[in-house]
Amino acid sequence: MSTTIKEPAVKATTTTPSDREIRMERIFNAPRARVWKAITEPDLLAQWWGRGNKLVIERYEFQRGGHWRFVEHSDHGEHGFEGRFREISPIERMSMTFEWDGMPGHVIVQTIVLDDLGDDRTRMVSLALFHTTEERDGMMKSGMEGGANESYAALDRVLETLA
Amino acid sequence: MSTTIKEPAVKATTTTPSDREIRMERIFNAPRARVWKAITEPDLLAQWWGRGNKLVIERYEFQRGGHWRFVEHSDHGEHGFEGRFREISPIERMSMTFEWDGMPGHVIVQTIVLDDLGDDRTRMVSLALFHTTEERDGMMKSGMEGGANESYAALDRVLETLA
Numbered sequence: 549m550s551t552t553i554k555e556p557a558v559k560a561t562t563t564t565p566s567d568r569e570i571r572m573e574r575i576f577n578a579p580r581a582r583v584w585k586a587i588t589e590p591d592l593l594a595q596w597w598g599r600g601n602k603l604v605i606e607r608y609e610f611q612r613g614g615h616w617r618f619v620e621h622s623d624h625g626e627h628g629f630e631g632r633f634r635e636i637s638p639i640e641r642m643s644m645t646f647e648w649d650g651m652p653g654h655v656i657v658q659t660i661v662l663d664d665l666g667d668d669r670t671r672m673v674s675l676a677l678f679h680t681t682e683e684r685d686g687m688m689k690s691g692m693e694g695g696a697n698e699s700y701a702a703l704d705r706v707l708e709t710l711a
Numbered sequence: 712m713s714t715t716i717k718e719p720a721v722k723a724t725t726t727t728p729s730d731r732e733i734r735m736e737r738i739f740n741a742p743r744a745r746v747w748k749a750i751t752e753p754d755l756l757a758q759w760w761g762r763g764n765k766l767v768i769e770r771y772e773f774q775r776g777g778h779w780r781f782v783e784h785s786d787h788g789e790h791g792f793e794g795r796f797r798e799i800s801p802i803e804r805m806s807m808t809f810e811w812d813g814m815p816g817h818v819i820v821q822t823i824v825l826d827d828l829g830d831d832r833t834r835m836v837s838l839a840l841f842h843t844t845e846e847r848d849g850m851m852k853s854g855m856e857g858g859a860n861e862s863y864a865a866l867d868r869v870l871e872t873l874a
Contacts, residue, residue, distance in 0.1 A: 612815060613812060613815035613816075614815075631816070632810070632815050632816045633815065633816065634815055634816025634817070635816075643816065644816060645816045645818055647795070649776060652775060652776035652777075652795050652796070652797055653776075653794070653795045653796065653797025653798075653806065653807060653808045653820065654797070655808055655818040655820075657816065657818075657842055677842055679820055679840055679842060
């Protein structure tokens with residue numbers, strides 16, 4: 549199913565804490581355990597990660613050293629993404645590598661931290677570390693921020709269904 | 712077969728051009744096309760990469776975006792290494808990612824450049840770029856330099872067999 553998603557009402561706060569990093573911060577209206585579930589269980593991931601596009605999860609070994617590979621099918625073709633899990637500390641923190649088939653070998657380290665805000669809300673901080681500033685800037689220009697905000701809006705909807 | 716290899720007589724020049732890089736330079740007594748062959752054909756790679764240890768090449772897709780995975784079997788156990796080819800410019804230059812199973816998701820970008828010295832000798836420059844200085848320093852302390860010199864000495868012997 550391919551749907552057009554409008555610009556989300558809630559946007560993440562995006563900053564660049566160093567010349568090789570992008571940091572995104574976003575609050576979700578759900579307790580931390582529920583957010584963790586939605587971002588780590590493949591059946592749920594497939595519902596929001598692709599922002600309405602069909603997502604095929606070809607590999608998902610959710611453990612340290614395990615590999616993952618997603619293929620997103622959109623009107624514009626197929627896009628493969630893959631990486632490897634580096635650290636998993638349920639329900640608080642995970643780190644994995646990320647690369648897009650279009651730029652093979654250009655690897656980002658993504659770290660996601662969930663903070664329990666104590667009122668059934670959760671703050672997600674997503675930090676991406678690149679090998680070079682050029683790769684970081686290329687990602688910024690690719691529309692990554694808008695795409696992430698669309699994914700987060702879709703994640704809001706998945707979290708509602710889990711309530 | 713597991714053999715003990717003595718400290719090689721010829722050593723690479725190792726430098727750290729930046730706080731996230733290690734550069735090794737080594738001259739081989741063979742023309743560039745022969746060195747390229749020995750470092751890119753899996754049957755030949757398996758003869759020197761493991762420094763005398765058995766090397767099983769589980770995956771070797773030698774093209775941009777292709778994956779590779781080697782498992783080295785030594786007296787101390789098995790060690791897996793893998794990555795993805797990023798750039799291949801025969802017989803001059805190649806770039807690929809590299810990670811060791813023991814530190815999954817800690818990815819190095821390795822670039823190898825071969826210079827034809829015009830007298831049937833070839834200069835190989837190998838540049839490794841890390842995400843962090845800590846990872847670079849950890850690699851330096853792991854005995855990487857001695858291991859590389861042992862591999863290069865084994866590569867010398869493979870090059871002789873191809874002469």
